[in-house]
Amino acid sequence: MKATLALFSIIQLHTFSHQLVNAVGLRSSLDDEKQQQQHNAHYEDSSTRDLKHFQKHTTKIVGGAAAQRGRFPYQVGLLSEFSDDIPFCGGSLIAPKWILSAAHCQGFATKVQIGRYDFGDSEDFSEEIDILREIPHPNYNEDTVDYDFMLIELAQESSITPVKIDDGSTSAEISPRDDMTVIGWGRTSSGGGPIFGGQSEVLLEVEVGFVPNMLCNMPYEGAITDRMLCGYRRRKDSCQGDSGGPLLIKGSNASEDVQIGVVSWGSGCGRLRFYPGVYSRISEVLPFINQYIEE
Numbered sequence: 200m201k202a203t204l205a206l207f208s209i210i211q212l213h214t215f216s217h218q219l220v221n222a223v224g225l226r227s228s229l230d231d232e233k234q235q236q237q238h239n240a241h242y243e244d245s246s247t248r249d250l251k252h253f254q255k256h257t258t259k260i261v262g263g264a265a266a267q268r269g270r271f272p273y274q275v276g277l278l279s280e281f282s283d284d285i286p287f288c289g290g291s292l293i294a295p296k297w298i299l300s301a302a303h304c305q306g307f308a309t310k311v312q313i314g315r316y317d318f319g320d321s322e323d324f325s326e327e328i329d330i331l332r333e334i335p336h337p338n339y340n341e342d343t344v345d346y347d348f349m350l351i352e353l354a355q356e357s358s359i360t361p362v363k364i365d366d367g368s369t370s371a372e373i374s375p376r377d378d379m380t381v382i383g384w385g386r387t388s389s390g391g392g393p394i395f396g397g398q399s400e401v402l403l404e405v406e407v408g409f410v411p412n413m414l415c416n417m418p419y420e421g422a423i424t425d426r427m428l429c430g431y432r433r434r435k436d437s438c439q440g441d442s443g444g445p446l447l448i449k450g451s452n453a454s455e456d457v458q459i460g461v462v463s464w465g466s467g468c469g470r471l472r473f474y475p476g477v478y479s480r481i482s483e484v485l486p487f488i489n490q491y492i493e494e
Contacts, residue, residue: 266404268316273362277308285318289383289444292361294492298351300443301461302335313357319400329354345424347463347479365459367482378406379430380449383441407432410475418474426483431475446478
């Protein structure tokens with residue numbers, strides 16, 4: 200991979216001040232190895248996951264499998280001038296000119312690729328569009344990772360059909376028996392190694408089970424807010440590099456998929472101990488989203 204030392208240095212500059220978030224990790228792919236050595240003893244295997252906060256929020260698909268080519272055309276990869284051959288964060292096309300991602304991914308992306316499947320295949324189809332502006336949620340909190348949402352306006356419209364987003368009716372009906380699907384190019388395991396050494400070039404997907412916030416708050420000591428939702432299945436999770444990507448209720452095809460969340464943070468990736476992955480709950484911030492995409 201072509202990730203540079205310059206990018207690694209930038210990532211090292213930003214650190215979490217909140218004790219719990221220091222212990223857990225955001226889920227983007229530009230991990231801070233130094234922070235990985237400073238895990239809290241209670242969360243000894245935690246990892247970090249995204250650019251500006253990559254050191255704290257990086258994620259990839261653990262325990263999943265290659266997605267069907269073309270199954271998730273609205274999946275987006277965020278690319279920077281430092282790493283234009285593999286995404287450091289994910290996102291989703293929710294309107295012709297708008298991408299939904301995570302606020303902790305802000306500050307580095309210069310362009311996006313939409314509809315890409317295999318970053319190891321230079322001839323793989325995708326739309327590549329420059330970024331016009333990034334709009335993180337005004338209430339985003341770096342310390343607690345609350346309101347971890349970001350809208351990205353594209354320089355031109357995409358021709359790809361956007362994914363439907365949850366208006367509250369889909370997430371309201373989820374039970375612990377239901378599967379949720381996560382997709383991304385993130386790492387396939389938690390831990391150290393080269394910054395991009397564990398990332399997948401092919402789009403992966405994995406199913407995790409819904410975890411009620413009250414239960415999710417037990418291992419995270421009350422850090423789960425109403426703007427978050429959780430998913431867990433042993434040895435299955437998102438991980439570094441998946442941040443900003445979609446959490447879905449998967450339909451029979453792309454037009455029937457509903458995005459209910461955005462990959463945000465977690466303690467490690469796919470751990471045997473009960474530490475669910477944490478996602479930002481879309482239905483809680485619809486006014487923020489709609490004020491831009493309905494312009």
